[in-house]
Amino acid sequence: MFLRCLLVPTAPGIDPTKRLDAALRLGRPLHAHIGVSFMAPGPEHVLAGMAGLVPMDCATIEAIERGVRESAAEAQAALRAWCAREGVAFGMSGGRLDATFATWTELSGEVEPLLTLAGRVSDLVIVDRPDPAHPFTGRALDTALFSVGRPTMMVGETVPYDLLDHxxxxxxxxxxxxxxxxxxxxxxxxxxxxxxxxxxxxxxxxxxxxxxxxxxxxxxxxxxxxxxxxxxxxxxxxxxxxxxxxxxxxxxxxxxxxxxxxxxxxxxxxxxxxxxxxxxxxxxxx
Missing domain, CATH: 3.40.50.620 (HUPs)
Incomplete structure (x- = not known):
């Protein structure tokens, strides 16, 4: 099985830098592309978890949507800065599929169905080690392992410079x-x-x-x-x-x-x- 499509799922408040580094160190020798998917809950999912705590009015929904847009814009800017620093093209360049480049998508909804569908049209899902402070990390690992059907790479504390050395x-x-x-x-x-x-x-x-x-x-x-x-x-x-x-x-x-x-x-x-x-x-x- 060729590994050409590497998926890096991320979410508001999650720093994907170590996983991007791992994806790049695999992507270049494998001529793979790095797909970054920003997954954020929609207002209905946020409000469902806050039922009874805040008023469910138009102002609240607007505030949630604005917060998600701002988080997505910050995350995309950080990805573009990473690409510039590492010499990785942002978006397809010249239509070549044998080059390593990064793409960006924004998805709205719950992590599990979003990651399941995105992962099934990828060759490898790259996730963080679960961190109790960030529930997304545990949900992403569980979904990648049990629902996607593709290999999962969990990145821990360190990312060796040459991932394929040994x-x-x-x-x-x-x-x-x-x-x-x-x-x-x-x-x-x-x-x-x-x-x-x-x-x-x-x-x-x-x-x-x-x-x-x-x-x-x-x-x-x-x-x-x-x-x-x-x-x-x-x-x-x-x-x-x-x-x-x-x-x-x-x-x-x-x-x-x-x-x-x-x-x-x-x-x-x-x-x-x-x-x-x-x-x-x-x-x-x-």
């Missing part, structure tokens, strides 16, 4: 990890180094790292295999992140929520640990 794949043979590999072959082709790590758990013999390395070789990708000696449970996530740190991985790739989200929330799990603690970008699929 991609580390956490492999367990799950359906989720299999989907991710199938949807990311183009990206793995561009990586300078690929490592497949497999945690030695009670299901270790069901899927070996060497098998995936053999499959990747058929696609022209030479990958190293590594085994992590660790027990089952949340400690697997910590072991994977520690291995990524030791190997100076620039990106981690794993299937997300192999177990149910309820189980991971109650008992902990690999995905939950990685989402909460990963410093480098994480490529995921469910």
């Amino acid at each position: 991609v580390m794949i956490a492999w367990n043979g799950s359906l989720e990890a299999t989907r991710l590999i199938g949807q990311s072959i183009t990206l793995l082709h561009e990586a300078a180094r690929v490592t497949v790590v497999h945690a030695r758990t009670e299901r270790f013999e069901e899927a070996r790292a060497a098998d995936l390395c053999g499959y990747l070789r058929w696609h022209g990708i030479v990958a190293e295999a590594a085994t992590l000696d660790v027990g089952d449970g949340p400690s697997v996530g910590a072991a994977i992140l520690a291995e990524a740190g030791r190997g100076d991985a620039s990106m981690l790739a794993l299937g997300a929520y192999t177990h149910s989200r309820v189980r991971e929330f109650l008992l902990g799990g690999v995905t939950r640990h990685v989402v909460e603690h990963a410093r480098i970008p994480v490529l995921m699929a469910h």
